[in-house]
Amino acid sequence: MLIIPININSIYYALQIDFVKEIIPIVNYSQIPHSVNYILGIINYRGYLCPLIDLNKLICNIETKFVLSSRIVILYLEKYEKYFGLTVENLTETITINENKLQKINRNLSKSKVLDSIIEINGLVTQIIDPKAIYEQYIQNQEI
Numbered sequence: 001m002l003i004i005p006i007n008i009n010s011i012y013y014a015l016q017i018d019f020v021k022e023i024i025p026i027v028n029y030s031q032i033p034h035s036v037n038y039i040l041g042i043i044n045y046r047g048y049l050c051p052l053i054d055l056n057k058l059i060c061n062i063e064t065k066f067v068l069s070s071r072i073v074i075l076y077l078e079k080y081e082k083y084f085g086l087t088v089e090n091l092t093e094t095i096t097i098n099e100n101k102l103q104k105i106n107r108n109l110s111k112s113k114v115l116d117s118i119i120e121i122n123g124l125v126t127q128i129i130d131p132k133a134i135y136e137q138y139i140q141n142q143e144i
Contacts, residue, residue: 001099004073005126006088009060012126014119017094019131021076021083026066039142040087045074048083051139055086058114058138059129064089075131084139086131095121102128113137 003014004023029041029052038058043050052072056064064070064087071091076083102117105127114137116130 001097001102002094003097003126003128004088004091004094005121006055006129007090008056009062011060012121012124013059013115014095014121014126014128015073015075015086015131016128019075019077021074023091024072024074026070026072026087036138036142038138043072043085045083045085050074050083050085051142052085052087053134053138055088055129058134077132077135079132080135080140082135082139084135086134097121 002017004017004020006013006015027043029043031041032039038054040052040054043052054064056062067089069090069092071088072085073088074083074085097119102119104117105115114129114133115127116133117128119126119128
């Protein structure tokens with residue numbers, strides 16, 4: 001399985017590539033007045049209005065710093081026929097992992113409830129983020 005490693009506040013996370021439609025540079029977005037703090041706004045992704053989520057803000061309540069290696073990861077959830085974007089700092093690589101080494105975790109252990117499983121990569125515990133849970137918990141019921 002292919003993953004995108006993400007370091008947020010010295011904690012290691014990853015996104016499964018299965019839901020990733022495209023990784024694009026940071027683009028201008030339209031802010032949404034009075035939206036929750038983790039929703040940066042809306043972008044136009046190939047004709048689709050796509051909510052843009054600050055992943056750092058969602059996970060650790062720290063704003064993403066837009067640097068040269070920052071990217072927007074465009075995700076597509078076939079079940080909902082919806083696109084959304086996640087801002088990610090320092091996105092530079094993908095890693096292949098053995099899916100059999102993933103260990104499911106109890107979502108109730110995290111306030112954000114978007115973590116699906118954990119795996120050890122190069123001696124570091126990495127938490128796998130579930131894009132479906134991000135959509136269901138934080139986007140689906142927002143008026144965007």
